[in-house]
Amino acid sequence: MTISFDFDETFTAAPELFASVMDVFRAAGWMVIVCTRRGDQRRPTAESVIDDRFAGSVPVVRARGIPKWQAAREAGFEVDVWVDDDPGSVLGMPNLIPRRS
Numbered sequence: 001m002t003i004s005f006d007f008d009e010t011f012t013a014a015p016e017l018f019a020s021v022m023d024v025f026r027a028a029g030w031m032v033i034v035c036t037r038r039g040d041q042r043r044p045t046a047e048s049v050i051d052d053r054f055a056g057s058v059p060v061v062r063a064r065g066i067p068k069w070q071a072a073r074e075a076g077f078e079v080d081v082w083v084d085d086d087p088g089s090v091l092g093m094p095n096l097i098p099r100r101s
């Protein structure tokens, strides 16, 4: 099974909590990836944060301008479970669910 975690406002909302959860899935044999719409201009990059925590063992997939499901598939991952604060971004419809102001 493969599970994808979003980066901004998901992993970054509680980095150590999510890192611990990701460790649990990895220990159970799941493939864990991070799929993000964050571009490479924004610092720190998702790759640097995730690589620091997981020593390069958690792949980071960038989905710039395309749906996350497509970016993941193009990177060779068929994701079974998505964990994302913006579920519409998985389908290529970011901000589909209006945020409270």
Ligand SMILES: [Mg+2]
Residues within 6 Å of the ligand: 006, 007, 008, 009, 010, 084, 085, 086
């Ligand atoms: Mg997010």
